Structures are given as C-alpha cells and as structure tokens.
Amino acid sequence: MLKRFLLLKDSLVRIVISDKWTAYREDDQQKARFVRDKLLDADWWYQVKYIVGFTEPIYSMLRAADIGKPCLHLIYEMWDSMIDKVKSIIFSREGLGLHDTSLFFNTIDDILQQCWLKSSTPLHCLAHSLNPRYYCQQCLNEVPGRIPPHEYGEISEERNTCFKKFFPIADDLRNIKKQFADYSLNRGVFANPDAIEDSAHFDPLQWWGTYGARTPELKELAFKLLGQPASSSCCERNWSTYGFIHSLRRNKLTPERAEDLVYVHNNLRLLSRSTNDYLTGPSKMWDVGADEHETFDGINVLQGARI
Structure with missing residues (x-):
C-alpha cells in the first residue's frame, strides 16, 4: 500500500x-x-x-x-x-x-x-553447504569477511544433524562425512581445477551432475536438496484449484473425477499461454505472477492482466 x-x-x-x-x-x-x-x-x-x-x-x-x-x-x-x-x-x-x-x-x-527460529530447519544449512558456488573464491570475495559454509559453526552443527538422520548406520555416516570433507576442502576428486573453476559458473545441479560421479551418496543427497522448493505454496495452489472444483457444498464428484478435472484445468492454463489471445485482449497474461518472484518494481506488470 x-x-x-x-x-x-x-x-x-x-x-x-x-x-x-x-x-x-x-x-x-x-x-x-x-x-x-x-x-x-x-x-x-x-x-x-x-x-x-x-x-x-x-x-x-x-x-x-x-x-x-x-x-x-x-x-x-x-x-x-x-x-x-x-x-x-x-x-x-x-x-x-x-x-x-x-x-x-x-x-x-x-x-x-x-x-x-520458527521457520528454519537443518535442511537449510545442509542445502546451503551442498551449493558449490559458496566455496569458490569469486563468491567469497563478493562480501568482506565471508567464509565457506564448512567454517560456520551453526551450519556445520545443523549439517551433521541432518547427516545423522539421513544415514543412521555408522559406516554410511562415516562414508558421507568423508565425501563431504573432500568436497568442502577441494580434495581428492574435487581437486580438479575445472571443478573448482566451474563452481562459480555452473548451476549447482549441473555441477554435481558433471563432477559428482565418484561420490554417489553425496551426489544423490545434493540432487534431492538442490531441486527442492523452500515453500509449499506451489502445492497449496494446486489444493486451492482442487477446492475450487470439488467441495461438499458444490457437488459430490468422486475423487477420481475431481482429480481429472484438476489435471485438465491446470493443463488448459498451460496451453493457453501458447495462444495469441494470451498476449492480447482483456485477459492478457491473466495468470502472470502466479508462481514467479515479483518485487515492488513489478507491480505495473499486473495492470495489463486486469485481474
């Protein structure tokens, strides 16, 4: 306002x-x-x-x-x-x-x-630790006094907490810690000059897909966390669509029929983006900003949608 x-x-x-x-x-x-x-x-x-x-x-x-x-x-x-x-x-x-x-x-x-304190979890620290960009010298030099994640006490404690939950067996836990030590210290297979250089330029998932083959357990964990959204809002939007289509007050559709309608509704929305009407007329870009990051400066974009 x-x-x-x-x-x-x-x-x-x-x-x-x-x-x-x-x-x-x-x-x-x-x-x-x-x-x-x-x-x-x-x-x-x-x-x-x-x-x-x-x-x-x-x-x-x-x-x-x-x-x-x-x-x-x-x-x-x-x-x-x-x-x-x-x-x-x-x-x-x-x-x-x-x-x-x-x-x-x-x-x-x-x-x-x-x-x-209410919203943070150890997964934030573990996911932060598995982003190779935060270990490259270029990233560290962007902010005075910045240090790599493995040197932060809080991040290290929360990361080890996650490791214990993901790997309850002692041998597996020891193995994942060794793999992470090599990764964070640029040792072993991660001492490759190309891996160090590309950490500043590659998407995290691309980097792990390129250089993580020798540490499959750590790579699998990185793929799970680096591909994870931080909020359940995208799921809540789907639930909202389901609630719009099916409710006890509105009808008595079977769960299977309601799921089919939700599927069709979402796909029709995606297909509408490929039509000429999506870019012109009173319904121009009607779903703009539904799941995108908009700052204060992007307010004017919504005016064209007439939502």
Missing part, C-alpha cells in the same frame, strides 16, 4: 490542491484536513519512503522463498543478505557507522530472528 502511495504521489497531491477538493471538504472537514495535511507534508512522504525502503528487502526475500522453483539452497544466503540490506538502510537513515548500535534496528532484528 505504501509503495502504491509513492507511485501515485503526484496524482494524490494534485487531488487535494484542486478546486473540487473544496466540495469534498464540506462532507467531513476534519478528515479532509487530515488527508490534505499529510499529502502536502514533505516529512510524511520521507517517512513513507523510509518505511518502504527498509521493508523492501524483507518483502523481496519472502517472495523469492515463495516461488515453486528450487531455492532451498539459497535461503540461508538470502536471509543474511536481507539482514545486511535492512541494517544498511536503517543505519544510513540514522547517520550511524556499521559498528554503531541502533535501537530501532535491534528491535527489527529481534523480530526477524524470532521468525527465522
């Missing part, structure tokens, strides 16, 4: 300074005066811009985690980057250095940390 205010700022200001605003004032002068004072107050607009500024990284991170694409291995880095961006914006507004203390940021950080 606040972002929308900023996009329509000029139009809103023109409304309250127009002659027609006087006619509206007669209905409720107190409310009209309050709205006019706020819209013409430069400090109020500055505060709105500030709120939108430090909440945008949080919104973007939530949207990125809510898509149906594989991103479980990106969550840990996205979270750290989001905290750094929020801190930078707040400290810049308050005129503080990065090593100073901000009571407002501490309050925001406490709220965010509580949310992280």
Whole structure:
C-alpha cells in the first residue's frame, strides 16, 4: 500500500490542491484536513519512503522463498543478505557507522530472528553447504569477511544433524562425512581445477551432475536438496484449484473425477499461454505472477492482466 502511495504521489497531491477538493471538504472537514495535511507534508512522504525502503528487502526475500522453483539452497544466503540490506538502510537513515548500535534496528532484528527460529530447519544449512558456488573464491570475495559454509559453526552443527538422520548406520555416516570433507576442502576428486573453476559458473545441479560421479551418496543427497522448493505454496495452489472444483457444498464428484478435472484445468492454463489471445485482449497474461518472484518494481506488470 505504501509503495502504491509513492507511485501515485503526484496524482494524490494534485487531488487535494484542486478546486473540487473544496466540495469534498464540506462532507467531513476534519478528515479532509487530515488527508490534505499529510499529502502536502514533505516529512510524511520521507517517512513513507523510509518505511518502504527498509521493508523492501524483507518483502523481496519472502517472495523469492515463495516461488515453486528450487531455492532451498539459497535461503540461508538470502536471509543474511536481507539482514545486511535492512541494517544498511536503517543505519544510513540514522547517520550511524556499521559498528554503531541502533535501537530501532535491534528491535527489527529481534523480530526477524524470532521468525527465522520458527521457520528454519537443518535442511537449510545442509542445502546451503551442498551449493558449490559458496566455496569458490569469486563468491567469497563478493562480501568482506565471508567464509565457506564448512567454517560456520551453526551450519556445520545443523549439517551433521541432518547427516545423522539421513544415514543412521555408522559406516554410511562415516562414508558421507568423508565425501563431504573432500568436497568442502577441494580434495581428492574435487581437486580438479575445472571443478573448482566451474563452481562459480555452473548451476549447482549441473555441477554435481558433471563432477559428482565418484561420490554417489553425496551426489544423490545434493540432487534431492538442490531441486527442492523452500515453500509449499506451489502445492497449496494446486489444493486451492482442487477446492475450487470439488467441495461438499458444490457437488459430490468422486475423487477420481475431481482429480481429472484438476489435471485438465491446470493443463488448459498451460496451453493457453501458447495462444495469441494470451498476449492480447482483456485477459492478457491473466495468470502472470502466479508462481514467479515479483518485487515492488513489478507491480505495473499486473495492470495489463486486469485481474
């Protein structure tokens, strides 16, 4: 809503300074005066811009985690980057250095940390550890002080917790730990210069498909986690479609018939994207953004859909 205010700022200001605003004032002068004072107050607009500024990284991170694409291995880095961006914006507004203390940021950080503790799982740390990009020197040099995942205490503890659950047999657990040690330290089969160089440029699944043949257990685990979405929203959308088609109030379809209708409904939606009508007319791009990552800057795309 606040972002929308900023996009329509000029139009809103023109409304309250127009002659027609006087006619509206007669209905409720107190409310009209309050709205006019706020819209013409430069400090109020500055505060709105500030709120939108430090909440945008949080919104973007939530949207990125809510898509149906594989991103479980990106969550840990996205979270750290989001905290750094929020801190930078707040400290810049308050005129503080990065090593100073901000009571407002501490309050925001406490709220965010509580949310992280509720939603994070050891799988986030394990998936983060199996992304080869986070071990290449190019990635480490992007942020001052960044270290590879196997040197983080929290990540190492959570990763080992996952290993124990996935491999309850002692010999299997010891074997997977040895494979991970070679992978994280660029030793053995992972000491190949091409493997080290390509870790910065390949998609994680492509990299494991190319260089993980000698460590089949670790490769299989990487394939499972690196192809995993971070949210169940994509499944919930399918359940919503099922609920739209079949409910006790609407009809008494058998489960088999309802599943067939859901299957047909989803495939018709996909087929509609290949038609000319999908790109023109009042229903243009009607399903745009259904499972994609949109930031604040992508709001205007939805206007063409007339949803």
